[in-house]
Amino acid sequence: MKRLLVVLGAACFVVLLIGAMLDLAPASIALHAAVSANLPSSGVEHPVTAVLLNFRGYDTLLEIAVLLLALIVILAIGIDSTTDVRPAASPVLQALARLAAPLMIVVAVYLLWVGAFRPGGAFQAGAVLAAAAVLLHLAELLPGWQSPGLRLRLGLAGGFLIFLAVAAGLLFQGALLEYPPEQAGWMILLIESGLTVSLGLILAGLFLLLSRDDGDRS
């Protein structure tokens, strides 16, 4: 009964909404034009990066907070610390990981750099770094985390704190995150570099924390 109702409701919703979307007139505000117009003073050449770190940088600040928060929550929930010994991963896999990880680091930095003028940026770079860590972990080259020490915590929160510090520092001479146009470039790069490391660590942490409790017992 419930199933039927839900399915019917979903179907009606889809039909109604798509119908309404087809009727829609063009939007009255074209933000992409505003973005292009202000791009020169944003400090970067790629509009999406400009939006992410300048025009709507505040969103990104909070978004990083969400990610850091998720990691803290996972730490706070507490996971069994029973780590059992896993059989050694095959040397083939390990070799693959050993080769791929440095490559991924180059790719990550490339993505970070490229973000200034075309698609790419801190998040993608961080994700690649995290993927490298996941790969290493899967190949048994990187142990899972128990509870992060000070240095690791510094790495996890560092990017966010740099972002916060820049934002707050700018607040003293204007609005929050109001970059002076000529300095916006390096500030954004600074923030992004910090974020890349922290995002990489956080995303990796999500996996390394979660997967530590049960091993491959085959």
Next chain:
Amino acid sequence: MIEILSTALLIVGAFFYFAGTLGLLRFPDVYSRLHALAKADNLGLGCVLIGLALQAENVAVALKLLLIWPLALAASAGVSYAIARRADSLGIAPWRKEKQ
């Protein structure tokens, strides 16, 4: 000339892809399907990449395209080995013709 060569390579690539898919559909067990995917699809990818690299505006761009291939090869080598090994350790026996 380059365009024709490029197009030809693309078509050949597509053919290998097709063959790979066909292998996936027709081959009887995991191991043999792995053969199909690891070899045919990657060859297809290689052809496509070379075909496109021919059209690239400069060397770096072409090399970038070509860079993808070894990456994909390494990845598929690793994965197919991992899968085959796992299948083997789980005791999945290879399909044999005699059985039929």
Next chain:
Amino acid sequence: MNFNELLPLAVLASSLIPGLLIFALPESWVRLRTALNLFGALVKLALVLLLIVGVQAGESYGVHFAVLPGLDLAFKADALGLLFITLSAVLWLFTTLYAIGYLEGAPRRSRFFGFFSLCVTATMGIAMAANLFTFFVFYELLTLATFPLVVHRGTAASMRGGTTYLVYTLLGGAVLLTGIIWLHHLLGHTDFAHAGIASALGSAYDFQLQMIFLLLMIGVGVKAAIVPLHGWLPQAMVAPAPVSALLHAVAVVKAGAFGIVRIVYEVYGIEFAQSLDLLLPLALFAALTIVWGSFRALFQDDLKKRLAFSTVSQVSYIVLGVALFGPIGTVGGLVHLVHQGIMKITLFFCAGNYAETLGIHKVSEMNGAGRRMPLTSIAFTIGALGMMGAPLTAGAVSKAWLMDGASAAGMDWAIWVLWTSSLLNAAYFLPILWRLWFKSVPKVWPGEHIAARGWRETAWLLLLPPVVTAAMTLAAGTLSNNQMSPLSWAKLIAEREYLHETIIRTP
């Protein structure tokens, strides 16, 4: 803030602050607690005296604070309020004394006296409220402050009594609130004023005003224990004796009756109420309550229950007086507000003494108690006679004025009601007196605890209050023409209400 604004607040504070301090006191600091209690009560009396002098001299005392835009917490000390304030302040002193004696050595006294003080604060607030909003605030505060007292014993039975009490009063409060907000919505304010405020609305609102009157009466009628809203009062008898005294004489029931007075005189205005045909139904309900309460009292063996039903009946004398259109009835009602308090508190003190000293809880156990406890029993006798309206007691004065008021208002049937009630009163009190004085002493009392603590009869703190209040009963009956007597105050108020028409009772 000048003196005239400060004084009403000081009256509130004189019980609120000791109350809050007492809460904070450790259980074992008996002396300090007692001192605080008495200090508060005496200060309050002194302040009230100041007020009386001032009001007689024509001073007006008032203060208000904005709670919300357009909604004020307002206090005033006028003659009508002072009547009630004085009654409460005086009786509070005696009740406190009595309670100190009564609870000697009992547990949880800090809590008890804390709430006790809060109760009186609430009563003062009710008396001094200058608008219905303020009235309601303290009216509900009273409910909350009395609940812990009612259930003070912490037994299952006291919980049942307390629950019944809450159910009645909270429901009543909700109805009252509806009426008040409705009125506030119509008028934009709810300030008490001479001759009422409701008449300003015009005839289009008559029906709404009648409905509001109904709501308000139900709301305050619960505390005034008007039949059929009286069910909680006998149930609440589970409380300790000082609490019963408080409920019946000082605070709760009186607050209801006082509310009726305020609403009829200062919200609607007696004439406007008469023109809306509101008084007759009120009188009818009062009459019903008078007769029904007395009738039920007849059949109670439990002494405190008998007294409780007696209260149900007696409080409606006040209501009846209010509902009798005309100044004489008003005087009767108002004066009974005071007289009933004095008499009923005497009776409850005595009942408490019997219970505490001899373990007597039932009428059937009272045989010969008069000889064991003569002073208590004399006080009890005076109180009982007063209730019956015997000459020389305060009761006689109120009844006489009420009867005259009834005939002046053209409601002769009310006289019959009063007569019937007197008869019934006699019927349930005389047997008690008979047992007290003329039956022989039993060999053992049901439970004799504090046999001889210094005094032969019982602890002096238990004895003093009923004796004094009994004396006051007699004084109010005999010296009713004195300038400071309750009767004179009632006349003063009625004169102001009826626009200085001189009130002479023609016998």
Next chain:
Amino acid sequence: MSLEFVFDLLLALAIIWSAWRSLSASRLDLAIVMFIVFGLLMALAWARLSASDIGLAEAAIGAGLTGALLLDAYGALKRREA
């Protein structure tokens, strides 16, 4: 009907199909794998919407992280069951 549109339509259908399978598949591992496929198809869709940033992110996250997380969780559940 241009070729692009055919491509988009096919992609759209594939996305819906994979989403449907990832929710309805009776086997959990299949569901998870279908979800990974869904993510990768989404990356293609983002590419078609000229939103390459999102495509990059989706590819990196979907292939690298979410998939691994889900598969690892699935494995953990399976292991304890066995």
Next chain:
Amino acid sequence: MTGFELPIALFLLCNLIVALLAAARGPTAADRMLMALLFGSTGTGVLVLLAHGGGGQVLVDVALLLALLAAIGGIAFARRAWQRGGDD
């Protein structure tokens, strides 16, 4: 751009979908994991074709990333998810 990129991309997409359908229907867990391989190669191919078919050079980056990371899903599957006593 020769104009052939898009048709071939379309063809590869069809191919991919057919392969997915087949793999999803496959009886063993390994069949499902073949999808990761499939994506590593076919998805990358589609992306580079799209890049040259008008999607912009950026898509090459996406393709590169996909080629680099597609392996992780497969390895995670093989090492973590694929259990004995599963539904094989």
Next chain:
Amino acid sequence: MSAGLLFASVGVILFALGVAGVLLLGHLLRRILAFNVMGSGAFLVLVGLAQRNGIADPVPQAMVLTGIVVAVAATALALALVRRLYVLTGKIELPQDDEG
């Protein structure tokens, strides 16, 4: 029908699918999948609808990137909770309401 509108429609369908999944599926891992499908649907609508006239708009794209990060965070958190629940109770479904 532009590509934007097409994918926006797909987004709506995905959203509905996801919501239905969250409502109907008992298995918590599946619910997590459903939630992600739902989120992806919303993202598609955000970008697709804004780009229905074919002009790329960086603002919704940036929003979606933000949204994806948030979704990843939520997914990881949900997985952590599910795994913890499983460790504690051995169940991967939520118990029925015990009180009301």
Next chain:
Amino acid sequence: MMVWLILLPLLWASFAFLLGPGRGTWLAMAGLFAQLWLAFALASEIVAGGAVIHAIGGWGAPLGIDLVADGLSAAMLLLTQCIALPLAVYAHAYFKRDDPAVTYFWPLVGFLLAGLNALFLSADLFNIYVTLELLGLAAVGLVAAGGGAQQIAAALRYLFATLVGSGAYLLGVALIYGAYGTVSIHTLTPLITAEAPDLVWIAGGLMMVGLMLKTALFPFHFWLPPAHGGAPAPVSALLSAVVVKASFYLILRLWIGPFSSLTDAAGLVVWLPALLGALAIFWGSYQAIRAERLKMLIAYSTVAQLGYLFLIFPLLASAGALQAGIMQAFAHGLAKAAMFMAAGTLIKATGQDLVAGLAGVAERMPVTLFAFGLAGITLMGLPPSSGFLAKWQLIELALSQQYWVIAFVVLVGGLLAAVYVFRVLRQAFLLAPANSVVTPVPRTLEWTAFVLAAASVLLGLRGVELMQLVGVT
């Protein structure tokens, strides 16, 4: 100034994380104290000079994100900080050093507060989505932290509810962006007023439903009681007192802001929230009356009390309804925080959490019980509490628009609240059974609850300033 209200908790939360597990208490206290001061300063600034706008990045809407502090948001900020500081003090005394719930308690609280403050200040629909998620995940984390199976299950239920809620909200935002090309609330308002295609109606509906789910409005309340009833007491207090209010605040903000032209045209739809609110009052009260466990009772009471907030929607046409809603939010916030804190103390002291096991606590723990009673008074709407003022305003508004039924619901709701509050008090006033043991608890626990409860009552004596603040637009 208002920006610091967001940055400060983020800062101390991250530093508390850096300091390591279980650390950061004093950092948090200092931060909270500063926040309280900031909130007061902001409120007085607004009263004096009207609403304040901060254009982040200097871009201004619609390109950038604006922070707007008007009376409504300042009031909510004030409420949040007022509750947070005593709660922090309470929590410090409540948790044992080695309690698993405390390992990352302060960072989570910091992020939660940052999310709340950011939400109250944001004037951008998408930014609000991010703050909602920040808030939701932090809340889930607090419920789950260090908990047992029941807590984890409750957290999961909560998580899914909040995720679906914000998902629906996000889709709504997506549609709005599609229709108008902006997500700035202030830019949108005239646009929606000018023209609202069907799509916007659907978007509005989706956002409202999503937010109602997050507010736990009946019938979406299913997740609230286990989460609020199962979490550690300080967490329950924080969640019940402010977190659910955040999404209510948003509903209100959207309802009277960008969607006001829709709600004006909607006719009977305005009654839907009120209807659900009324049902919430009845159902929540009924469940609270039936509940056996003390914290469950309080959690269901939250369900009921939230219902009042939704009664204001049909009344919004007349001035003062907003004020009534905020007054109720304050009353419930302060009182419910106090009540959960008192309950936590009682449970700690008696070692069990059944209502039936509370006999005798009135004698042993008078301060706590007093706090509970005062909070109860506010919930019942008895004078002189702030709950009473809210009720008074609600009833008067209902009467002035002749919506008798709302007045009736409010009155009955108050009586039902009395039933469950006095259920507890009654039990507490009973004599203690001979074998009952009450372990001594730190005084801080008792007095912090008392302070909040007293505040909830005392606010009833002086609501003028608050009303004035809320009136600033």
Next chain:
Amino acid sequence: MIPSLLLRCLLFAVLWWVLAEGRIDGWWLGAIAVATATWASAVLLPPAAHRLRLVQMPGFVWFFLRNSIRGGFQVAMMALRGRSALQPGVLELQLNLPAGGARVLMTSVIGLMPGTLSVELAEDRLRLHVLDVRLSLAAEVGELETRIRALFGVGP
């Protein structure tokens, strides 16, 4: 040791250059990337005793490409002919290679050679799955082994 790291450094630099599509304005970030990557690879893969012979590299790559194409072509043909073309089986090899990189390379590369797929590498024994046992694979595998030995500079 150092030359090996320099070589890797160079490789990464080339990789950066390729990724950046020839742009050099981001060289300093590239330098960081290369440095980090080199460090990581030094940690993960300490330069071994057997250094790769770069001279052998082109030959190996050419061999690999040739066979890989052949392998793809072969499997494609088999796929076209369907199941009947198959005669799968398992083959076990004794590797005559030093442990470490060489064996790993062998295992990986053999998966892309015609007809073979490595299943399990245990010590010096490599099990292979072959698509068609009728094909003479031994020679091919032998050649691959030789080339890898050459690449790693191990004597025959």
